Amino acid sequence: MENFIFQNPTKLVFGKGMIARLGELIPAGKRVMVTFGGGSVRRNGVYDEVCAALAGRDTVEFWGIEPNPSIETLREAIALGKEREVDFLLAVGGGSVIDGTKLIAAGLLYDGDAWELVRKGASQRTVPLGTVLTIPATGSEMNNGAVISRRETKEKYPFYGNYPLFSILDPEKTFTLPQRQVACGLADTFVHVMEQYMTVAGQSRVMDRWAEGILQTLVEIAPEIRKNQHDYDLMADFMLSATMGLNGFIAMGVAQDWATHMIGHELTALHGLTHGATLAIVLPGTLRVLSAQKGDKLLQYGERVWGITTGERDERIRLAIERTEGFFRSLGLSTRLSEEGIGEETIAEIERRFDARGARYGEARNVDGAMARRILEACR
Amino acid sequence: MENFIFQNPTKLVFGKGMIARLGELIPAGKRVMVTFGGGSVRRNGVYDEVCAALAGRDTVEFWGIEPNPSIETLREAIALGKEREVDFLLAVGGGSVIDGTKLIAAGLLYDGDAWELVRKGASQRTVPLGTVLTIPATGSEMNNGAVISRRETKEKYPFYGNYPLFSILDPEKTFTLPQRQVACGLADTFVHVMEQYMTVAGQSRVMDRWAEGILQTLVEIAPEIRKNQHDYDLMADFMLSATMGLNGFIAMGVAQDWATHMIGHELTALHGLTHGATLAIVLPGTLRVLSAQKGDKLLQYGERVWGITTGERDERIRLAIERTEGFFRSLGLSTRLSEEGIGEETIAEIERRFDARGARYGEARNVDGAMARRILEACR
Known part of the structure; x- marks a missing residue:
């Protein structure tokens, strides 16, 4: 066996009805940007449960993180997050939404273009991030990795940011995938x-x-x-x-x-x-x-x-x-x-x-x- | 499957020669109480490696945490730790040393008798703790549990404290068990x-x-x-x-x-x-x-x-x-x-x-x- 260092700080919140815990999982007083994909969460009940759990909280929504999240889209999210001074991110969706949100989390604290972060390959300085996972696949909900695409040049690279503080996994939300x-x-x-x-x-x-x-x-x-x-x-x-x-x-x-x-x-x-x-x-x-x-x-x-x-x-x-x-x-x-x-x-x-x-x-x-x-x- | 919440923040530092990393794992400026069992670490090289890694650091040693650590012994350690105002604990030994040190970690911030903590069953308020494991057995190096005995009444109860911040596991140190x-x-x-x-x-x-x-x-x-x-x-x-x-x-x-x-x-x-x-x-x-x-x-x-x-x-x-x-x-x-x-x-x-x-x-x-x-x- 090779020497190794292991640490995974993500809190896994797993099971039926667990989205209701969002209120206690996100620290009080945070301005939360909630990031979404294309809208399937509106049909499977996830969006309504998230809204109910965050009622009365200071939130901003960003919609449209696509499969294979692109730097072009994420730049828009970073601009919105900076403008609204958000200090917590909640990714609601599959691996692409979570991956993209990891780059947003780093981009919010970076002055240059976020693509530079991707090409440099890692960033520890990030806004804290939680997730509500809707598609079992990438594992992004409990690691620090992401993969970011650049439509303009048809490129796709790994990026390493921070681990989600928590991830909520409700298997019932996968029934209609x-x-x-x-x-x-x-x-x-x-x-x-x-x-x-x-x-x-x-x-x-x-x-x-x-x-x-x-x-x-x-x-x-x-x-x-x-x-x-x-x-x-x-x-x-x-x-x-x-x-x-x-x-x-x-x-x-x-x-x-x-x-x-x-x-x-x-x-x-x-x-x-x-x-x-x-x-x-x-x-x-x-x-x-x-x-x-x-x-x-x-x-x-x-x-x-x-x-x-x-x-x-x-x-x-x-x-x-x-x-x-x-x-x-x-x-x-x-x-x-x-x-x-x-x-x-x-x-x-x-x-x-x-x-x-x-x-x-x-x-x-x-x-x-x-x-x-x-x-x-x-x-x- | 039942609903569950999982989180394990312990950093596992695994492999040959990893005790040398102690210096970087313990935050600077801490007064460290190092806790030991009966002395086998003096014979297998662990003690020397720990001392070398902590050279120049502000440390206090406590020896003699016995198998099935007793409240009687741990009270002495808590008294010493309070007197010397230690603010970090390093357990060097097997599960008993680590278990005992988890109670010390809570006892240092508790005004009453530490046996009350055992009978209450849990304490989140603790001094931070790291470990160097020498005996594979209890798993205490990566959980928040402990078992504490009371010699006087021949009792033994579980106690839940905090997770070690890190645990160093060097398999070579088990060769001579x-x-x-x-x-x-x-x-x-x-x-x-x-x-x-x-x-x-x-x-x-x-x-x-x-x-x-x-x-x-x-x-x-x-x-x-x-x-x-x-x-x-x-x-x-x-x-x-x-x-x-x-x-x-x-x-x-x-x-x-x-x-x-x-x-x-x-x-x-x-x-x-x-x-x-x-x-x-x-x-x-x-x-x-x-x-x-x-x-x-x-x-x-x-x-x-x-x-x-x-x-x-x-x-x-x-x-x-x-x-x-x-x-x-x-x-x-x-x-x-x-x-x-x-x-x-x-x-x-x-x-x-x-x-x-x-x-x-x-x-x-x-x-x-x-x-x-x-x-x-x-x-x-």
Whole structure:
């Protein structure tokens, strides 16, 4: 096991009716800017519950943080927040709203253009932030990460701000999510775990078990959720798994990969494809190309997550990857670039971008432009 | 899944050489009281590393916090801390030193006798506290709980104070622990997980998997640790498992039991038996007596932790309990009261104490005096 420092201060407020706790969670006397996405919260009751919980509080609303939040939109929010002198942020929505609000939180205390914060990559100086999560997927509700896009140049980069002070997760609010959003959330969660797990075997038995525990849970619940999104316990396990998948709890002392994410971000930046959908395409390719390097872990994964216990080593590895791709397909997601009309032009552009920034992703730091091309060619 | 609120602010600083970080972890300008147990830290290098890291800092030492820390000793520490006006505490040792220091932290800001804090059961007003853990077992390094004894009356009660600001865990410092201490630590960790897991089936799939993941890890590493305590990765997994076993990470939204602990505390209070050793005796008895109530979960546990997949339901449950008792025996621990010379007199006293306080422990609130007797009789 590698040395590590772990700390996650976010208060998780989980369950039915918990949005009503907002009043006590936000410190008194704060001027709160509440940030929203496109308006689905008006239809599922979340907006009304938030308004009721904040009745009598000093609030400003900002609407319209889009999927893959753009610096162009966030600049407007930062300007409004500065003008109204807000000193607390409440993100109400999915990962995009929360990600965007993390940049707003830093931007409010920054004099320059907030895109500079993204390119610098981190900011600890932020306005405090709480969240009401409506889409289980990104884990942003309990980590300090965000991904910010720039429409103008079709770029998309990670940004690290501060942890939410609290996050409210009410599984009932996920009952009415569009099925495709649920599918992408399941895929996103699955791949988050894989990025922290599918690396080197024999690093930490307990971290392996925890990562496998989330994967096993997703594999079990996904088909049931496809049939019935109104089962509270199923959606609660989905929601909790998504949060646990990217809050540091399964990353202690182990190597991490993230090459699939970095390639996926480019597909979103260039084609607007939903984040989870890009991962469902790229991960099987990553596993196919790096199956030798990741072989021991793929064997363990095949056995523990997919019950593959017989056959030759190569056959078992091949089957584990096949089952992974099959899982994404069972969610109704594409797993090949051709299904999304993506071809050589995009592969060449991603290779160029990786080379231009001297990319060396993955646990072995060997995913550069040429390797990204090989992976993308394996996803055709 | 039940509604829950989770927050754990402790910073975990894990790995080789991490004690050297003490200087940066303790805020400047603090007068630090460093608390110790009996002196093993002088032999394993921990004391020297702590002193080197705190060179030039304003420190006071308090030695002699005993196993099952007593209010009698802790009163002395509180008096010294008040006299020297310390405003930071650093516990260096195992769970007993850390538990005791949590009470000191509250006692320093309390005008009355600190035993009143124990009997009231909680205190948020505390001096900040950090720890250097030397024995993986209690999980006290990453939670707000403690157990305090009163020698005078042979009593032992839980106390809830504050979370450590940070805890340093260096697995190398466990290499020289006495084998019995390691055995008790493994048993303690195992039973902590069982108290949060072996209750009601079907509450949360992901929490079940995480609990099982720690149990599976312990079952795998225990025999290897018995053979070689100097394997870094083994001891790192033991240390991490012990911390993860009782920091709230596996308790989200699920029922908890803790009856075994409450009975075990009485055995320690009355006979001075090491905490982990009491649990190895009581848990199999608890499972035997409550095997109908816990049946579905025992079946799941038998299958996932012990690989018991065939046979009639009752036979599988019986076997799962037998394997649990066998695990403790493989650690060299007693699993029967008679082996420790404990008989009817103690059973009667524990029944009396449970009745006197109106005890209703366990996830079904049915472990009262009479049930405690039945459990203890099943451990004879």
